[in-house]
Amino acid sequence: MKKSRFSEEQIIAVLKEHQAGIAVVDICRKHGISDATFYNWRNRYGGMEVSDARRLKALDDENRKLKKLLAESMLDVATLREALGKNF
Incomplete structure (x- = not known):
């Protein structure tokens, strides 16, 4: 499996930005990820600390x-x- 550029801590921080009210498009542009990656992360790590x-x-x-x-x-x-x- 390919190693991710982002650690679990970074992924959770990105998801918390979305929970704070920032739009998905803006988050994806800021961090250089695709929409699909963001939604995959949300499915896997959503609601986690x-x-x-x-x-x-x-x-x-x-x-x-x-x-x-x-x-x-x-x-x-x-x-x-x-x-x-x-x-x-």
Whole structure:
């Protein structure tokens, strides 16, 4: 996945500007982003505080690690089943 130019803190600050009453077009022009990017950010980070975004990132990292461990263990189980099936 492509690394964003903006951190979670910066994204939340941009969204707070919109909540303060600044128009989306002006915000997008000021920060050099597209309307689609702004609305994607709003869908993902809308209503969050910085601490919430950090916690979300930590949970995403943990989820990715757990999925990797599960995939590795399933591969090990499949390999063992295949080996046992050939011997008996």
